[in-house]
Ligand SMILES: Cc1cc2nc3c(=O)[nH]c(=O)nc-3n(C[C@H](O)[C@H](O)[C@H](O)COP(=O)(O)OP(=O)(O)OC[C@H]3O[C@@H](n4cnc5c(N)ncnc54)[C@H](O)[C@@H]3O)c2cc1C
């Protein structure tokens with residue numbers, strides 16, 4: 001399959017995560033013959049994205065949310081906000097969609113080897129960071145300390161909470177959670193407090209010379225997070241963040257997703273902060 005042409009895929013499972021967000025599993029319809037490579041769209045790195053299309057309606061960029069699987073199943077976590085994503089609220093197993101990708105540059109896993117890793121997710125940013133987190137856990141021996149800070153509006157908006165609480169029982173990872181709304185009932189949610197996401201950094205002891213941070217969340221949290229990480233001694237090159245821009249072609253042709261002289265779809269969506277520093281509007 002060429003990245004420019006959609007391949008058809010079938011939804012194999014649908015799991016409601018919150019009132020407006022669903023986790024879909026999909027499988028490409030041309031499963032590889034025995035021994036043949038999987039379709040390109042099923043081979044990806046955490047942080048990359050694909051374009052999902054509904055015939056006759058439109059196409060949207062969506063981040064990979066899981067890790068590549070040997071049978072070509074792909075997981076996507078989708079918030080239902082507009083003319084393509086709202087119809088997906090009614091999608092069910094057996095329904096067909098189009099997929100093309102993978103696109104963009106993901107998180108630089110090579111440079112993470114033997115380093116401590118601090119993953120910071122806000123809201124729906126947990127979707128691409130779950131892909132990174134699962135990839136890191138598969139090869140756990142390759143990295144140093146692994147810490148996840150994750151914040152959402154309220155307890156009911158914490159995505160993958162069951163999975164995260166299960167992971168937090170192992171010594172492989174430390175997880176700290178936050179919800180914005182004071183007065184929220186946090187009973188039954190260990191490691192969670194009412195605070196804004198950047199405040200979770202106060203709970204972390206990091207060794208800046210051997211730590212990389214991977215951030216994904218609403219733009220409003222990036223500036224305070226980067227400032228605090230810099231205060232903790234983390235160099236700009238060690239801070240990777242994923243940017244979201246309105247996209248059209250997804251392949252560097254239309255210019256819709258420009259960030260300064262970069263294109264979010266081909267130079268990103270994951271950038272190191274040293275690249276973005278000084279570009280007006282990069283973090284909005
Ligand atoms: C690289 C990348 C990865 C993404 N990954 C995911 C993901 O994993 N899960 C997910 O649910 N969404 C993700 N998105 C956002 C998703 O693409 C948009 O929500 C989607 O395009 C909305 O399309 P729509 O036709 O349903 O809504 P529209 O009818 O186009 O818009 C509905 C509302 O959403 C706003 N909106 C649309 N697109 C964006 C955007 N890119 N950023 C901010 N606001 C937007 C519009 O301004 C409008 O208010 C990602 C976007 C990018 C660029």
Ligand code: FES
Nearest residue numbers: 248250254255265
């Ligand atoms: S979406 Fe067309 S150049 Fe990036």
